[in-house]
Amino acid sequence: MNFDVEVKISLKKGMLSPEASTIEKALALLDYEVKNTQTLNIIKFTIDAENKEVASEQVDQMCQKLLCNPVIHDYEITISEE
Template identity: 45%
Template sequence: MKYDVTITIALKEGMLDPEARAIRHALANLGFETEALRTARLFRLTLDAPSAEDAAAEAEKMCERLLANPVIHHYTVEVAE
């Protein structure tokens, strides 16, 4: 069965996020004040797996082996049919 998987990867709390700092500064220059801003990467993919649990497990393996650095990132995996 085909499953749509969304993986969101973000920096852990306390990690420096220079991209977010630059965006927040640019927004302030445009008149948009923000209290906080953080960046994240979003991956959307389609997996062929026997079950939603298997699709989630496969996506987690992808995160652990390539997409995320467990020292500095946390990630979430969402699976939909």
């Protein structure tokens, strides 16, 4: 079976994000006041697996091994049938 996968990756609370800080500063220069800016990476792909549980386990392993650094990142996995 094919499953559509979406992985949202963000920095854990307390981790400094230079990208988010730059965005806040740039918006301030344009007279917009924003706080607590966060950046988010979204990775989408299709995976072939026996069932949704197997797909979920495989994607979790992908996140732990390659897609993110579990020490500094949080991630959220969404899986749906294609």
